[in-house]
Amino acid sequence: MTLEKEVMKTKVIAAIDENKDLIFNIGRKIYKNPELGYKEFETTKLVKEFFEEELGLKVVDNIAYTGCKAQINEEKSGPKIAVLGELDGIVCNDHKDSLDSGASHTCGHNIQIAGMLAVAIGLLKSGVYKELDGKIEFIATPAEEFIDMEYRSKLKEEGYIQYFGGKQELIRNGTFDDIDMAVMFHVLDTDDKKVLVGPVSNGFIGKSIRFTGREAHAGSAQHKGVNALNAAMLAINNINAQKETFEDKHKVRIHPIITKGGDIVNVVPADVRMESYTRARTMEALVDANEKVNRSLIAGAMAVGANIEVQELPGYLPILKHEEMEDILLRNLLSRGFTKDDMIEGGDFTGSFDLGDVSHMMPTLHPMFGGIKGELHSMDYEIIDEEYVYLEPAKVLAMTIIDLLFDNAKEAKNILENFTPALTKEEYLSFMDCNDRIIKKEYLVKESDN
Numbered sequence: 001m002t003l004e005k006e007v008m009k010t011k012v013i014a015a016i017d018e019n020k021d022l023i024f025n026i027g028r029k030i031y032k033n034p035e036l037g038y039k040e041f042e043t044t045k046l047v048k049e050f051f052e053e054e055l056g057l058k059v060v061d062n063i064a065y066t067g068c069k070a071q072i073n074e075e076k077s078g079p080k081i082a083v084l085g086e087l088d089g090i091v092c093n094d095h096k097d098s099l100d101s102g103a104s105h106t107c108g109h110n111i112q113i114a115g116m117l118a119v120a121i122g123l124l125k126s127g128v129y130k131e132l133d134g135k136i137e138f139i140a141t142p143a144e145e146f147i148d149m150e151y152r153s154k155l156k157e158e159g160y161i162q163y164f165g166g167k168q169e170l171i172r173n174g175t176f177d178d179i180d181m182a183v184m185f186h187v188l189d190t191d192d193k194k195v196l197v198g199p200v201s202n203g204f205i206g207k208s209i210r211f212t213g214r215e216a217h218a219g220s221a222q223h224k225g226v227n228a229l230n231a232a233m234l235a236i237n238n239i240n241a242q243k244e245t246f247e248d249k250h251k252v253r254i255h256p257i258i259t260k261g262g263d264i265v266n267v268v269p270a271d272v273r274m275e276s277y278t279r280a281r282t283m284e285a286l287v288d289a290n291e292k293v294n295r296s297l298i299a300g301a302m303a304v305g306a307n308i309e310v311q312e313l314p315g316y317l318p319i320l321k322h323e324e325m326e327d328i329l330l331r332n333l334l335s336r337g338f339t340k341d342d343m344i345e346g347g348d349f350t351g352s353f354d355l356g357d358v359s360h361m362m363p364t365l366h367p368m369f370g371g372i373k374g375e376l377h378s379m380d381y382e383i384i385d386e387e388y389v390y391l392e393p394a395k396v397l398a399m400t401i402i403d404l405l406f407d408n409a410k411e412a413k414n415i416l417e418n419f420t421p422a423l424t425k426e427e428y429l430s431f432m433d434c435n436d437r438i439i440k441k442e443y444l445v446k447e448s449d450n
């Protein structure tokens with residue numbers, strides 16, 4: 001006999017409540033030992049042990065250098081839902097709980113992991129998973145924060161990874177190949193609200209830039225030099241001149257910095273470095289803005305006769321909204337006693353998340369829960385309601401999974417039938433490859449030709 005859907009939900013909520021100390025403990029433990037992306041060795045181990053010892057699951061680890069996953073209902077034929085939790089911390093030197101290295105959990109990824117494990121506890125310990133007509137995979141994903149470039153470049157050179165983002169790498173290596181839909185959450189200071197449903201975000205392309213000019217004595221022979229700093233400054237002005245060509249709705253953001261402006265003051269700068277992101281709301285707008293940035297950079301080099309090398313890195317894609325998934329979540333929030341006044345619907349982020357890449361290939365769900373205070377990644381970040389932030393997202397996501405997979409997975413199958421992915425995996429990888437490139441232009445003439 002199959003259980004009523006509402007009975008299943010009640011059982012799952014009870015199982016999460018009964019195991020709340022276990023959930024708090026793992027969340028707090030991970031909080032205390034933040035590890036940056038692709039370095040989450042201890043955190044991966046903790047999650048692996050939890051899967052094995054608390055839940056009796058078989059674990060596949062090192063799924064993308066770090067990270068691990070475990071599955072339930074392997075033998076069922078219905079759709080497969082992934083519950084994602086991010087493992088990595090972020091550098092925030094000023095936070096009171098950050099380590100000497102600056103690593104901190106001021107993006108709340110420890111809460112995501114605890115929440116993902118709480119969903120597993122709810123479905124498994126209640127026995128409800130047996131009644132569901134689909135598979136569920138819990139994936140602890142590495143490296144959501146796009147930082148620590150030198151380390152990741154080295155991993156890339158050594159062949160351990162291809163992409164800097166964890167989900168990008170998991171898409172590439174086939175971890176998402178047999179997954180039909182994915183759910184996860186972030187935390188956010190929601191002020192007097194409790195939850196944000198349906199955020200959209202920007203995509204981005206990253207780049208590091210090197211202008212090479214020619215050194216000369218800056219006082220007595222400046223006419224013999226080629227000033228790479230002038231090339232960089234022209235380039236930044238060129239970029240600023242592009243800004244009026246962007247439509248407001250595309251939310252373009254470009255924010256170059258000069259990371260090296262010269263060597264010594266009495267020598268014409270010949271080695272100047274910059275970094276920049278180009279961000280926009282759609283892939284088309286992103287490609288368009290990025291071309292303009294590249295033209296601007298090259299024009300700066302051309303004007304002074306310097307060489308330029310632009311190393312481009314494929315960043316994340318914008319998050320696409322999947323309203324049918326959000327509708328199910330909304331129903332569950334209401335049944336948990338949330339009112340419309342507790343909710344922010346449709347948040348608009350000009351930052352980026354690597355779930356954006358996944359959202360181009362399958363229906364995804366990515367609500368953001370309160371229970372914390374202060375900006376993410378900042379010294380003000382603070383968990384203010386453990387009970388809420390560790391348990392409530394897990395309850396609502398588990399309820400959503402029950403809705404999707406109940407009754408021969410009718411809801412999930414419906415959503416999948418009406419779903420057309422924005423990109424196939426092949427199209428995605430070719431977009432990534434197009435933006436994983438080095439552009440070189442040489443305008444530096446030999447001294448004797450001057």
Ligand SMILES: [Zn+2]
Pocket residue numbers: 107109144186
């Ligand atoms: Zn994050």
